[in-house]
Amino acid sequence: MSVLPHLLLEKLEGAFKNIDKMLVKNERHLLTRTYRDPKGNDTHNPRIKNNHQRLSYLATRIPATYTVCHEVLSRLAAYDFEFSSLLDLGAGPGTASICAKYIFPELKKILLIDQDKDFKAFAESVLTEPYFDKTIIDYKLCDMRALKTSPGHDLVMLSYGLNELRDKDAQSCVYKAWAVTEKALVIIEPGTPKAFTNLRKRRAELIQYGAKIIAPCSHQNECPMPMDLNSDPKKLDWCHFSTRVERSHLHKYIKEGTLPYEDEKFSYLIAIKDLTMLLPNNRIVKRPKRRPGHLIFDLCTSQGLVQHTVTKSQKSLYKKAQKAEWGDTLDDFNAQDK
């Protein structure tokens, strides 16, 4: 569980000063309905309709999107990359940029693009704090579908932005994003069947453009997930992961939740330009089943989806496998590790 930086939490609470939290709580229901509406992908009709809805988004979604960004960017940080510039598309309140700066402190330039001026104001209030002193921040209010930025962004992020676009706009947006990416492109989406279906299309297109997908995929073959929204729902499965999000008092109040945490499902892609980079091992695509004396893993491998059992007799492999979680990679499971 990643903890929201103190700075961000303070700004969030500050945004609620002199605000009737009850009104924000009421607007959350409407906003949730809009986000769940399958016809909601239309940039011309922004999902957030008023300031109370925006505040409800800030209080309940920033903790979740920050935690997911943290998890995904930590996977990227395991590679030997150095990023000095970031382009954040559909940046909203700047969550992905803020998280990226914490994980890659070497970032010197951040360009954020969104069309919501109030999100811009919130992001700028955080990004001007001393921690970001030595970073050049530029937040442009414009339509990301008309992206006209020159190449040269080491890292490009599209965090929870694509699912607000129609499919053909999402496709051209990713095409343009990839064209201006110098090293890595990260796409994060909700962990729903629908968002995954679209992400899988983007993955296939990126491979055609010459990208190397290093996560979550452990191969560049066709995605083996049995996900076709028109087929038997019992046979559906989609590539998604889960992370635990800590809930603040404010978060609990607006969401009317009692637990101090919630589990956030997400899907993601990390595409890189360097084709020489080694691919990861087999990815664990479900929560491991822990049974007496053995562990069962659902893995995505270059041979497709495989269920693999690691038994206690495989001593050191078993020891390593006991620590492995959903979303991690697993060392070569063919290893004769007795």
Ligand SMILES: C[S@@+](CC[C@H](N)C(=O)[O-])C[C@H]1O[C@@H](n2cnc3c(N)ncnc32)[C@H](O)[C@@H]1O
């Ligand atoms: C769900 S929010 C995600 C914000 C942020 N990236 C995060 O992870 O918290 C989606 C953002 O995409 C922006 N957006 C949607 N369509 C857009 C477009 N065509 N051009 C620019 N921004 C757009 C919205 O204004 C909103 O701020």
